[in-house]
Amino acid sequence: MDIRYARxxxxxSLVACATSAAADEVHVAIASNFTAPAKAIAAEFExxxxxxxxxxxxxxxxxxAQIKNGAPFDVFLAADEAAPAKLEAERRIVPGSRFTYxxxxxALWSAREGYVDGQGAVLRTHGFRHLAVANPRTAPYGSAAxxxxxxxxxxxxxxxxIVEGQNISQTQQFVATGNAELGFVARSQIYRDGxxxxxxxxxxxxxxxxxxxxxxxxxHRGRDNPAARAxxxxxxxxxxxxxxxxxxxxxx
Amino acid sequence: MPLTRADxxxxxxxxxxxxxxxxxxxxxxxxxxxxxxxTASRLKGVVGAVxxxxxxxxxxxxxxxxxxxxxxxxxxxxxxxxxxxGTLPFxxxxxxxxxxxxxxxxxxxxxxxxxxxxGRRPLEAAATLRAGPWDTFRSIVLPLARPGFVTAAVLGFAxxxxxxxxxxxxxxxIPERTRVVSVEIFxxxxxxxxxxxxxLAGGMVAFSFVVLLALYTSRRAPMAxx
Numbered sequence: 001m002d003i004r005y006a007r008x009x010x011x012x013s014l015v016a017c018a019t020s021a022a023a024d025e026v027h028v029a030i031a032s033n034f035t036a037p038a039k040a041i042a043a044e045f046e047x048x049x050x051x052x053x054x055x056x057x058x059x060x061x062x063x064x065a066q067i068k069n070g071a072p073f074d075v076f077l078a079a080d081e082a083a084p085a086k087l088e089a090e091r092r093i094v095p096g097s098r099f100t101y102x103x104x105x106x107a108l109w110s111a112r113e114g115y116v117d118g119q120g121a122v123l124r125t126h127g128f129r130h131l132a133v134a135n136p137r138t139a140p141y142g143s144a145a146x147x148x149x150x151x152x153x154x155x156x157x158x159x160x161x162i163v164e165g166q167n168i169s170q171t172q173q174f175v176a177t178g179n180a181e182l183g184f185v186a187r188s189q190i191y192r193d194g195x196x197x198x199x200x201x202x203x204x205x206x207x208x209x210x211x212x213x214x215x216x217x218x219x220h221r222g223r224d225n226p227a228a229r230a231x232x233x234x235x236x237x238x239x240x241x242x243x244x245x246x247x248x249x250x251x252x
Numbered sequence: 253m254p255l256t257r258a259d260x261x262x263x264x265x266x267x268x269x270x271x272x273x274x275x276x277x278x279x280x281x282x283x284x285x286x287x288x289x290x291t292a293s294r295l296k297g298v299v300g301a302v303x304x305x306x307x308x309x310x311x312x313x314x315x316x317x318x319x320x321x322x323x324x325x326x327x328x329x330x331x332x333x334x335x336x337x338g339t340l341p342f343x344x345x346x347x348x349x350x351x352x353x354x355x356x357x358x359x360x361x362x363x364x365x366x367x368x369x370x371g372r373r374p375l376e377a378a379a380t381l382r383a384g385p386w387d388t389f390r391s392i393v394l395p396l397a398r399p400g401f402v403t404a405a406v407l408g409f410a411x412x413x414x415x416x417x418x419x420x421x422x423x424x425x426i427p428e429r430t431r432v433v434s435v436e437i438f439x440x441x442x443x444x445x446x447x448x449x450x451x452l453a454g455g456m457v458a459f460s461f462v463v464l465l466a467l468y469t470s471r472r473a474p475m476a477x478x
Binding site for chain 1: 316319323324341420425442
């Protein structure tokens with residue numbers, strides 16, 4: 001064989017290897033509130049299965065728009081039920097692949113120690129200027145927070161003091177920087193290993209709002225990718241569910 | 253047209269913000285640009301670089317630092333609290349401060365280029381005719397740098413209208429106070445309300461194009477600026 005052909009063959013075989021390796025790669029779009037647990041789960045998944053996870057973190061609505069327009073994701077972990085349900089109705093997912101991977105818990109949190117009491121009575125005081133809430137039109141934790149205020153009969157009264165974060169991460173940032181004295185955040189943002197990371201908190205009872213279900217789907221693009229199904233199954237397994245709970249989410 | 257009252261109030265707020273910001277920037281930017289165009293100081297490079305920073309920094313970086321600096325623990329926040337003004341995030345005034353930083357280079361740089369293009373001679377001629385500095389500025393610099401002022405005002409205005417990241421970080425999405433058009437577009441997209449998003453986004457594209465078209469076709473001669 002001519003040395004030049006040998007070289008071409010060698011390069012081609014490299015390309016072949018690369019593409020066969022790519023088949024074991026799963027591209028996952030992940031709602032930003034699930035960033036920390038997703039990283040932990042992905043690390044375990046890679047260790048246990050040898051597949052590789054390529055994770056993108058972002059807003060659920062943006063991911064929905066991107067997926068509709070051909071974004072290269074195999075699996076989608078949304079922050080709500082609505083976007084996956086819409087994708088299902090539009091036949092952009094593997095039929096029957098939609099399931100709830102985590103249920104979020106809401107927390108009223110302040111970066112200051114002793115500011116928020118264990119019953120949320122601080123909401124009835126007039127000591128604060130800003131109450132941070134995620135945008136209720138777009139963020140599930142935001143609409144849950146508004147339901148809580150409604151139930152407590154405080155929605156009207158507190159409306160002028162509400163500042164909205166575009167998503168739950170930004171909401172937490174408003175509170176963490178002290179610009180808002182307190183705010184409704186995801187418990188998962190302020191919990192590590194079952195403990196609050198700092199400040200003061202009221203864990204809002206689940207009966208004050210509709211459950212914040214976060215659904216996952218295997219997208220059309222992932223239908224022939226064994227790693228995509230493996231990742232979706234892994235999410236339901238004991239290791240992943242234990243991790244999900246340790247980050248302050250519930251399962252149901 | 254499927255635009256709601258909230259959309260129109262966002263448009264109105266955006267126009268107010270851009271107008272106020274442009275006015276303040278012309279006032280503050282003119283002396284800065286003048287100094288930059290005349291000075292031989294070693295500080296020129298430093299000041300020029302600081303002015304140009306918003307051109308290269310992601311708006312979220314600027315927004316994040318503004319949020320921290322203007323917050324209750326930040327240096328600006330402490331000052332405004334001592335002055336009895338409270339803190340600036342989540343207020344219209346806060347957006348104005350953010351926008352002034354964000355659009356600064358778009359006003360200062362065209363002005364600086366226009367001032368530099370005037371050169372020394374007209375000023376020296378004015379001085380030999382015993383014109384005072386204010387007289388010189390009014391009768392020599394202003395008319396000669398007029399195209400630069402137009403460019404600066406248009407770019408400052410248009411750039412503020414298009415601002416998103418900074419407002420997102422320090423605004424808090426409050427109707428009639430901090431919810432500007434770009435944030436409202438983002439809200440619509442996130443809420444999957446694509447029809448309204450299209451109307452607003454399309455309007456933004458058309459507005460920006462018309463503004464820039466007017467700017468570029470109004471230049472008869474090659475001109476200082478961008």
